[in-house]
Amino acid sequence: MLSCRALRKDYVTERGPVxxxxxxxxxxxxxxxxxxxxxxxSGKSSLMAMIGGLSRPSAGQVLVEGTDIWSLSxxxxxxxxxxxxxxxxxxxxxxxxxxxxxxxxxxxxxxRTGATKPLYARAAALLGQMGLGDHLDAYPGEVSAGEQRRxxxxxxxxxxxxxxxxxxxxxxxxxxxEIEIMDELLAVNCxxxxxxxxxxxxxxxxxxxxxxxxxxxxxxxx
Amino acid sequence: xxxxASLALQNLGRRKARSLLLIAAVAVASGVVxxxxxxxxSIDRSMAVGFTRxxxxxxxxxxxxxxxxxxxxxTVEPTDxxxxxxxxARAAITSVNRAAPQKIARVEHSxxxxxxxxxxxxxxxxxxxxxxxxxxxxKLNRDLRPGDVILGAGRTAPLGSELLIFGxxxxxxxxxxxxxxxxxxxxxxxxxxxxEALAGSVHGPNGPPxxxxxxxxxxxxxxxxxxxTPLQARFAILSTVKGVRVVTGDSTMSxxxxxxxxxxxxxxxxxxxxxxxxxxxxxxxxxxIVTERRGELGLLKAVGARRGQIVGMMVIEAMIATGAGGxxxxxxxxxxxxxxxxxxxxxxxxxxxxxxxxxxxxMVAVAMLAVVMASIIGALGSLYxxxxxxxxxxYDLVRGxx
Ligand SMILES: Nc1ncnc2c1ncn2[C@@H]1O[C@H](COP(=O)(O)OP(=O)(O)OP(=O)(O)O)[C@@H](O)[C@H]1O
Ligand SMILES: [Mg+2]
Numbered sequence: 143m144l145s146c147r148a149l150r151k152d153y154v155t156e157r158g159p160v161x162x163x164x165x166x167x168x169x170x171x172x173x174x175x176x177x178x179x180x181x182x183x184s185g186k187s188s189l190m191a192m193i194g195g196l197s198r199p200s201a202g203q204v205l206v207e208g209t210d211i212w213s214l215s216x217x218x219x220x221x222x223x224x225x226x227x228x229x230x231x232x233x234x235x236x237x238x239x240x241x242x243x244x245x246x247x248x249x250x251x252x253x254r255t256g257a258t259k260p261l262y263a264r265a266a267a268l269l270g271q272m273g274l275g276d277h278l279d280a281y282p283g284e285v286s287a288g289e290q291r292r293x294x295x296x297x298x299x300x301x302x303x304x305x306x307x308x309x310x311x312x313x314x315x316x317x318x319x320e321i322e323i324m325d326e327l328l329a330v331n332c333x334x335x336x337x338x339x340x341x342x343x344x345x346x347x348x349x350x351x352x353x354x355x356x357x358x359x360x361x362x363x364x
Numbered sequence: 365x366x367x368x369a370s371l372a373l374q375n376l377g378r379r380k381a382r383s384l385l386l387i388a389a390v391a392v393a394s395g396v397v398x399x400x401x402x403x404x405x406s407i408d409r410s411m412a413v414g415f416t417r418x419x420x421x422x423x424x425x426x427x428x429x430x431x432x433x434x435x436x437x438x439t440v441e442p443t444d445x446x447x448x449x450x451x452x453a454r455a456a457i458t459s460v461n462r463a464a465p466q467k468i469a470r471v472e473h474s475x476x477x478x479x480x481x482x483x484x485x486x487x488x489x490x491x492x493x494x495x496x497x498x499x500x501x502x503k504l505n506r507d508l509r510p511g512d513v514i515l516g517a518g519r520t521a522p523l524g525s526e527l528l529i530f531g532x533x534x535x536x537x538x539x540x541x542x543x544x545x546x547x548x549x550x551x552x553x554x555x556x557x558x559x560e561a562l563a564g565s566v567h568g569p570n571g572p573p574x575x576x577x578x579x580x581x582x583x584x585x586x587x588x589x590x591x592x593t594p595l596q597a598r599f600a601i602l603s604t605v606k607g608v609r610v611v612t613g614d615s616t617m618s619x620x621x622x623x624x625x626x627x628x629x630x631x632x633x634x635x636x637x638x639x640x641x642x643x644x645x646x647x648x649x650x651x652x653i654v655t656e657r658r659g660e661l662g663l664l665k666a667v668g669a670r671r672g673q674i675v676g677m678m679v680i681e682a683m684i685a686t687g688a689g690g691x692x693x694x695x696x697x698x699x700x701x702x703x704x705x706x707x708x709x710x711x712x713x714x715x716x717x718x719x720x721x722x723x724x725x726x727m728v729a730v731a732m733l734a735v736v737m738a739s740i741i742g743a744l745g746s747l748y749x750x751x752x753x754x755x756x757x758x759y760d761l762v763r764g765x766x
Contacts, residue, residue: 197757217671221668223666235663237660238378240371248664249668252367252664
């Protein structure tokens with residue numbers, strides 16, 4: 143499903159180059175739930191962004207379902223992200239000018255011409271599943287942080303991706319909300335067989351995973 | 365893509381004050397360009413009319429005659445003094461291509477118009493004339509005959525109708541186009557023979573005006589021979605014929621043409637500058653807008669928007685704003701021109717420009733051009749910053765650094 147080969151990310155800063163990810167080899171089988179743990183600054187987000195096709199690696203390969211995603215053209219990569227990968231960011235990531243339902247439907251609208259009715263029906267169903275059935279027409283600024291995060295998960299699911307990448311989706315939320323949101327993600331992993339890679343600081347959450355990847359200073363230590 | 369267009373619209377609505385400022389700035393620029401272009405095209409047309417219709421480079425009048433030298437040389441001025449009609453025929457001056465004699469008599473109680481209106485009766489020699497007949501916009505379907513009159517643009521009477529002048533019946537043969545020259549627009553034109561036939565009926569304070577005598581004229585409208593300079597012609601005329609004054613120099617069309625050309629160049633330069641500075645301003649503004657919205661652009665890209673869609677959204681946003689500004693500018697331009705139309709036309713006439721407004725369809729074309737240009741400014745100004753942002757990795761955009 144996913145395999146990373148000799149993956150590197152070097153940032154150029156005023157104080158010289160920073161090796162955020164320094165040669166990572168990683169394989170995750172289809173349908174798995176993998177957790178990535180590591181201290182702040184260890185390179186987890188940088189790794190996730192390269193896997194998700196959001197940040198070009200300095201070196202190495204990322205194969206998702208056998209596709210070497212960084213060898214694709216920019217447009218092909220956009221289309222690939224759109225269809226195969228659902229990304230849940232570490233921070234608020236809804237478009238503030240769109241209602242929740244439009245935000246969720248957005249990836250479905252991009253790159254596709256077709257009837258919007260079934261798409262919006264699907265978006266409404268997903269939001270309902272996330273407990274946001276009453277907030278379809280609300281704007282992101284009108285709902286809580288936890289509700290926003292749920293909407294982001296709904297957005298990540300709209301195109302039925304093969305891979306969900308969640309970068310600390312719950313770190314800024316209270317414990318109860320964290321559990322609810324994790325339940326949603328795990329349900330998707332179990333019921334739909336969607337591969338899930340989760341970055342977390344919460345060891346209890348990580349322990350439920352079938353595969354635990356421990357990162358320190360940009361490399362896998364366990 | 366409807367979604368991106370509506371996103372662009374929403375983004376404009378989110379920063380109302382800034383969008384309005386942008387629209388206002390573009391409106392000012394497009395208003396200036398539209399007004400400038402309309403005036404330029406109008407003046408251009410007036411000049412084109414001038415080139416094809418007004419041949420007079422100089423006017424030769426009796427020495428003591430007072431002439432209003434600010435008007436374009438279409439008609440001679442009313443005066444009591446006269447010259448011999450065959451003056452130029454006898455002199456044979458090589459720097460003069462043609463010299464059209466005219467008679468003019470300003471009369472009252474003629475029966476034309478209301479009782480006390482004075483009317484200029486203007487006689488021309490159809491075979492030599494080049495300032496009256498070229499202006500005919502409507503005429504009867506036959507040649508000009510004795511007893512026919514041609515009306516200036518300012519007079520209304522149906523073609524073919526009867527017009528009594530001092531009790532004598534005349535036929536309205538034709539009507540002239542608008543020239544912007546008062547004497548020309550209000551004049552009643554006829555051949556020498558027709559005018560001379562009125563001599564017995566016109567009662568001035570000192571008998572019939574001198575210009576009505578056979579063989580006498582009020583002056584000549586002179587067209588230079590190709591290559592001849594006004595100065596050469598002036599000397600040639602003054603040294604050959606006695607008792608005349610030559611009106612030339614800046615007051616003639618040649619001077620006006622040069623003045624207008626400079627004016628048009630100035631307007632053109634102003635328009636180019638305006639266009640450039642607006643494009644720069646829009647570009648700077650959109651660099652800032654793109655920077656501010658990096659996160660959103662990154663998000664759009666992250667969920668699958670292609671580069672073209674990202675650029676398209678920003679460009680559409682800019683084009684909506686600048687296009688609206690352009691349209692507003694056109695409206696303002698029209699208002700300003702309407703407001704100042706009178707003084708403007710009057711002013712141009714006093715400097716000798718027979719002003720003819722651009723007609724409706726052309727005005728619409730210029731207006732559309734102004735709106736399109738404004739949209740193009742928006743497109744150009746936003747294209748580069750949007751294109752640069754679209755090249756970045758979505759993750760960098762979302763994180764919002766650099
Ligand atoms: N754009 C950047 N420019 C320069 N350095 C960067 C950039 N992004 C990340 N870094 C550095 O790379 C290293 C890894 O960052 P990254 O965000 O991947 O860590 P992380 O494990 O996700 O941390 P956290 O748990 O706090 O989210 C850090 O030292 C960070 O300072
Ligand atoms: Mg991180």
